[in-house]
Amino acid sequence: MINTDAFSKRLQKIIDYYGESASSFAEKVGVQRSTISHILSGRNKPSLDFVMKVLSHFPEVELYWLMNGKGVFPKEEKTETKIKETEKVEKVEEVEKKILPSKNEKAEMPPLPSSAISSISSSNKKIERIVIFYSDGSFQNFEN
Incomplete structure (x- = not known):
């Protein structure tokens, strides 16, 4: 199971890192603004589709870090x-x-x-x- 509170903190860290608002982040990722709001508040859990959209639009984000908090952000180059x-x-x-x-x-x-x-x-x-x-x-x- 994913820890929704920890996930929302990591998502907020990504949003802050790129200097985005929740609205502009939602627009870049291609989801509804309410989706971001609900995930950040802990009301909803992120879907696989949402996670994949974040990873495809922001290559510095590692899947393992986003899901479990293990690893680094932003992703370090080899x-x-x-x-x-x-x-x-x-x-x-x-x-x-x-x-x-x-x-x-x-x-x-x-x-x-x-x-x-x-x-x-x-x-x-x-x-x-x-x-x-x-x-x-x-x-x-x-x-x-």
Whole structure:
């Protein structure tokens, strides 16, 4: 049997964690506002359908924690996933260092072909920015 009072406290914790009101939480989950009210007051027990809707809309909620109070909320990511994410961030930073000038350096503009110079000089427009895209997916941004 589920402890209705303890369940309602855990449900309230979820609602508070996401900064929702009972009404907005009910709308997100796709249930009547009265359903949330009745569960929080202890009048009704949660249905399996209700529990599944909460779990599908809020992936940080663990089923075992919601039903029995054992486990953690919000759900912690697996260490392996955290390591992979850290590696991705480090790789992105490494690529950025290679292709983007540092904040203290000013990028030097490569020489323009003569055909580009003649078309630029014949107009009254002023160049504001030039972006060069390389075949390896990197780019350089030059601003005047």
